Amino acid sequence: MKVSVIVFPGSNCDMDVKWAFEICCDADVSMVWHAEESLPESDVVILPGGFSYGDYLRSGAMAAKSSIMRSVVEFASSGGLVLGICNGFQILTEAHLLPGVLLPNVSTRFICRPCQIRIERNDTPFTRLYEPGEVVNFPIAHHEGLFYLDDTSLAKLEESGCVAFRYVDNPNGSLNAIAGITNASKNVLGLMPHPERVVHSLVGGRDGVRFFKGISEWIKEMSR
Amino acid sequence: MKKDLLGLKEEEYRQIKKALQREPNDTELGLFAVMWSEHCCYKSTKRLLATFPTKGKYVFQGPGENAGIVDIGSGFGIAFKMESHNHPSAVEPVQGAATGVGGIVRDILAMGARPIASMDCLFFGPPDDRRSDYLREGIIKGVGSYGNCVGVPTVGGLTYYDPCYKGNPLVNAMCAGLVNLDEVVKSNTAKPGNMLVLLGSKTGRDGIAGAAFASAELDEAVKKSRPQVQMGDPFAEKLLIECCLEILNKGFIVSMQDMGAAGITSSSVELAAKAHAGAEIYLDNVPLREEGMNPFEIALSESQERMLLVIEERHYDDVRKIADKWGLECANIGKIIEEDRFVLYFKGQTAADVPASMLASGPTMDWPKRKPVQTVITYPTKTLADVNTNDPIAVVNVLSSLPQFEDKSWIYEQYDYMVQTRTTLGPGNSVAILYIKEIDKLVALAVASDPWRCAVDPLVGGMETVAKAVRKLAVAGAHPLGMTDCLNFPSPEVPENFWGISEVIRGMALACQELDCPIVSGNVSLYNESPDCTVLPTPVVCAVGGFDGKKFLKSNEPNVSDRLFLVGSGGSLKASAFERTFEGRLSGPINSIDFDVERDFCRRALKTVAEGAASSGRCVGLGGIAVAMVKMLGHSGLGATIKQFDTEFLFGEGDPRALYAVPEEKTDRFLEIWDGFGVTELGTVIKDGTFQLV
Numbered sequence: 070m071k072v073s074v075i076v077f078p079g080s081n082c083d084m085d086v087k088w089a090f091e092i093c094c095d096a097d098v099s100m101v102w103h104a105e106e107s108l109p110e111s112d113v114v115i116l117p118g119g120f121s122y123g124d125y126l127r128s129g130a131m132a133a134k135s136s137i138m139r140s141v142v143e144f145a146s147s148g149g150l151v152l153g154i155c156n157g158f159q160i161l162t163e164a165h166l167l168p169g170v171l172l173p174n175v176s177t178r179f180i181c182r183p184c185q186i187r188i189e190r191n192d193t194p195f196t197r198l199y200e201p202g203e204v205v206n207f208p209i210a211h212h213e214g215l216f217y218l219d220d221t222s223l224a225k226l227e228e229s230g231c232v233a234f235r236y237v238d239n240p241n242g243s244l245n246a247i248a249g250i251t252n253a254s255k256n257v258l259g260l261m262p263h264p265e266r267v268v269h270s271l272v273g274g275r276d277g278v279r280f281f282k283g284i285s286e287w288i289k290e291m292s293r
Numbered sequence: 294m295k296k297d298l299l300g301l302k303e304e305e306y307r308q309i310k311k312a313l314q315r316e317p318n319d320t321e322l323g324l325f326a327v328m329w330s331e332h333c334c335y336k337s338t339k340r341l342l343a344t345f346p347t348k349g350k351y352v353f354q355g356p357g358e359n360a361g362i363v364d365i366g367s368g369f370g371i372a373f374k375m376e377s378h379n380h381p382s383a384v385e386p387v388q389g390a391a392t393g394v395g396g397i398v399r400d401i402l403a404m405g406a407r408p409i410a411s412m413d414c415l416f417f418g419p420p421d422d423r424r425s426d427y428l429r430e431g432i433i434k435g436v437g438s439y440g441n442c443v444g445v446p447t448v449g450g451l452t453y454y455d456p457c458y459k460g461n462p463l464v465n466a467m468c469a470g471l472v473n474l475d476e477v478v479k480s481n482t483a484k485p486g487n488m489l490v491l492l493g494s495k496t497g498r499d500g501i502a503g504a505a506f507a508s509a510e511l512d513e514a515v516k517k518s519r520p521q522v523q524m525g526d527p528f529a530e531k532l533l534i535e536c537c538l539e540i541l542n543k544g545f546i547v548s549m550q551d552m553g554a555a556g557i558t559s560s561s562v563e564l565a566a567k568a569h570a571g572a573e574i575y576l577d578n579v580p581l582r583e584e585g586m587n588p589f590e591i592a593l594s595e596s597q598e599r600m601l602l603v604i605e606e607r608h609y610d611d612v613r614k615i616a617d618k619w620g621l622e623c624a625n626i627g628k629i630i631e632e633d634r635f636v637l638y639f640k641g642q643t644a645a646d647v648p649a650s651m652l653a654s655g656p657t658m659d660w661p662k663r664k665p666v667q668t669v670i671t672y673p674t675k676t677l678a679d680v681n682t683n684d685p686i687a688v689v690n691v692l693s694s695l696p697q698f699e700d701k702s703w704i705y706e707q708y709d710y711m712v713q714t715r716t717t718l719g720p721g722n723s724v725a726i727l728y729i730k731e732i733d734k735l736v737a738l739a740v741a742s743d744p745w746r747c748a749v750d751p752l753v754g755g756m757e758t759v760a761k762a763v764r765k766l767a768v769a770g771a772h773p774l775g776m777t778d779c780l781n782f783p784s785p786e787v788p789e790n791f792w793g794i795s796e797v798i799r800g801m802a803l804a805c806q807e808l809d810c811p812i813v814s815g816n817v818s819l820y821n822e823s824p825d826c827t828v829l830p831t832p833v834v835c836a837v838g839g840f841d842g843k844k845f846l847k848s849n850e851p852n853v854s855d856r857l858f859l860v861g862s863g864g865s866l867k868a869s870a871f872e873r874t875f876e877g878r879l880s881g882p883i884n885s886i887d888f889d890v891e892r893d894f895c896r897r898a899l900k901t902v903a904e905g906a907a908s909s910g911r912c913v914g915l916g917g918i919a920v921a922m923v924k925m926l927g928h929s930g931l932g933a934t935i936k937q938f939d940t941e942f943l944f945g946e947g948d949p950r951a952l953y954a955v956p957e958e959k960t961d962r963f964l965e966i967w968d969g970f971g972v973t974e975l976g977t978v979i980k981d982g983t984f985q986l987v
Contacts, residue, residue: 078528078531078532078619078620079442079528079531079532081442081443081531081712081713082444082712085712085713085714088714088730089714102618104618118712120441120442120444120527120528120531122528123442123526123527123528123529123531124442124528125528178706178707179437179438179441179708179709180706180707181441181705181706181707181708181709181710181711182702182706210441210709210711212441263711265714266711266714268714269714269728269730271717271728271735271843272711272714272715272716272717272728273711273714273716
């Protein structure tokens with residue numbers, strides 16, 4: 070499996086997600102600098118967590134305008150798998166690959182802690198190895214994680230089955246406790262929690278292993 | 294009119310004049326004033342610090358560099374150091390604390406290491422004081438916002454409270470980095486002809502002569518000097534880290550320095566002097582943020598997020614390309630020269646020309662010492678008339694509600710403590726443990742401080758501070774590899790203070806020697822006083838520990854029905870939290886330290902972990918056995934049935950003692966390991982989250 074991790078100035082979970090793909094599914098991971106015009110051959114594209122452009126202006130806003138993003142949008146529209154974690158989710162909304170916006174947490178504080186997340190559905194390439202309703206620990210670490218959408222769009226999002234993850238204790242005040250969503254065709258996923266932080270028994274547990282393995286298996290099946 | 298000596302002493306000024314054989318100009322005087330300040334040259338403590346043991350089996354790099362390095366095996370090392378940012382944080386808490394983190398991160402980077410973890414040791418005045426509360430909020434925000442953005446996890450630390458920190462909080466930031474031992478960068482490797490490259494942010498007027506500011510007491514006039522506090526930009530720092538590591542990886546770096554105190558001057562003079570050479574600086578080439586800056590300002594600005602690289606001229610274009618990629622300023626600002634001179638050129642003129650070695654080797658001061666007449670320090674006791682201090686449950690409830698002992702998750706959850714996915718044990722535990730995935734090993738970090746014991750008996754307090762960190766490592770299953778220290782004291786010019794400083798350092802040196810834990814880096818912060826108060830002698834240490842395998846013991850995850858044991862004996866209410874809180878005083882004498890007992894304790898503690906004989910273990914520290922129990926059990930919402938013990942036993946502090954939760958089936962083995970050390974059974978862990986006396 071060929072994974073491309075986009076590196077923006079200020080990304081800081083890029084190496085973590087690389088490690089997760091390597092130890093969970095022995096993937097071939099390329100780091101792609103944001104200033105590139107085109108993607109290398111990829112099965113999955115990752116927008117990692119961090120503070121792209123220092124979160125100046127608005128989280129994800131400047132990264133969404135990076136030159137590599139044109140190729141990412143094309144890749145997504147042709148059905149390629151795109152995953153945005155934390156700041157990556159913020160970038161996906163700013164790039165209009167996903168609906169909604171991430172606002173500052175209700176507490177107005179940065180929150181970092183292990184977090185219980187309910188898997189809403191397993192008919193996505195990212196969640197296929199989990200059971201619907203299963204609760205896992207994916208840690209959170211963000212200042213702007215409150216998922217917000219106007220009422221009509223929110224209802225549409227729910228109806229179309231695009232909510233992939235929900236918080237059990239909604240730590241940031243997200244509408245409908247939404248922690249992660251997909252687009253309608255389910256090839257683009259954005260989530261605030263960090264599955265890449267739980268892939269080793271010595272570092273927070275292994276609840277995220279099936280997330281990465283699932284992606285890898287889906288790619289294998291598709292290429293068959 | 295008397296000449297303004299910018300903080301230099303009259304005799305220092307005469308010495309400079311004599312060496313130059315002329316009157317120094319204002320810029321030159323400024324260079325000396327900053328380079329010879331306490332903050333830059335440790336003139337009051339240099340001789341004392343020389344007594345620290347600095348060599349050991351695991352020491353790869355001792356003091357004298359930007360950070361020390363210990364060897365963790367498989368060709369890798371941990372570069373680490375702790376540094377204070379007390380004065381700036383007292384004036385502008387958010388930026389003061391943020392730039393404290395930024396500075397220590399760059400020190401680690403300067404060794405060629407990737408920063409992988411930070412710890413923060415914070416000392417505040419009581420939060421019911423409005424200014425103390427404001428400072429606390431700001432400092433925590435500063436630590437978090439900087440560390441989070443720069444992608445270095447804040448994995449632990451400590452937060453202490455005492456009225457003595459009211460006007461002068463202490464902010465001690467520690468950073469650890471991972472370095473390939475073949476790629477360590479040193480500061481003495483520059484050669485004449487090498488180019489000096491300034492990499493990073495533009496230079497502005499912020500923090501001009503901040504080092505001199507850090508070397509004075511905080512009076513009202515100084516508090517107005519906000520321009521002396523630097524502004525931090527963690528995004529720029531993150532780019533700087535990645536950019537420097539990329540340049541290093543390409544093999545272009547001959548030497549490197551972080552631009553901290555005294556900016557361009559200190560970084561280039563240190564490099565030059567250590568290489569027995571000189572330097573010339575072209576101030577016109579320095580990218581500036583403001584117009585009209587004079588040579589003094591450019592040479593001494595403490596603008597953040599800048600590094601000085603020494604490279605060979607032929608690599609300049611390649612280095613520039615990498616800097617362009619990361620969007621950083623990159624300028625050729627000077628050259629290493631053969632002669633022992635430090636020359637500043639500005640607008641076609643020589644702005645300063647002084648001997649580099651002289652600038653780099655500040656004077657030594659030996660202040661008079663006097664043992665103080667032992668006085669009892671008093672504390673305001675709250676309205677505790679209704680607390681029966683003979684009722685341990687009531688006492689525990691009062692202590693647990695103090696800011697000192699409260700659950701600190703509201704602080705550490707504002708810090709990203711997991712980024713880089715190495716955090717095996719994070720904040721809330723008595724040590725932090727990092728997983729070094731590159732070589733499949735664990736490393737522990739343990740911080741310790743006990744200003745109260747140091748106030749009562751600085752010699753024993755100094756010993757105890759070191760011993761506490763080593764005990765914590767041992768209980769977690771690690772042995773010490775090396776230690777960094779940050780020594781916070783008031784003015785050394787008061788003989789009683791200087792006596793205290795000397796005694797604390799003597800005690801620490803002794804303990805480091807006896808416990809085989811060499812000091813590899815450190816920092817001293819003096820003049821920590823404000824019109825409100827004078828800080829207690831506050832040495833802070835952080836020990837780095839190694840493991841033989843990957844077995845470690847957590848401090849707060851016991852099982853229901855585990856038996857609770859205390860190992861060790863001693864402990865007294867002197868200088869304890871109990872004494873301060875309920876008796877309103879801090880008094881001695883405290884028990885001294887027997888290093889044979891310390892070593893025996895550590896051996897048995899390590900064995901306990903190696904044999905898996907306990908489910909949780911925690912050293913007995915502030916607040917005694919009772920608080921150790923609350924911390925061990927409270928985390929999991931558990932409680933305990935406790936036998937009846939007296940107040941001194943439950944709340945006494947000091948001595949190598951630990952609390953263990955032991956599963957029934959392991960009890961025999963546990964008791965064998967600790968046989969002859971003194972074991973007391975305290976009670977049993979219960980599901981109900983309360984303490985019940987039986």
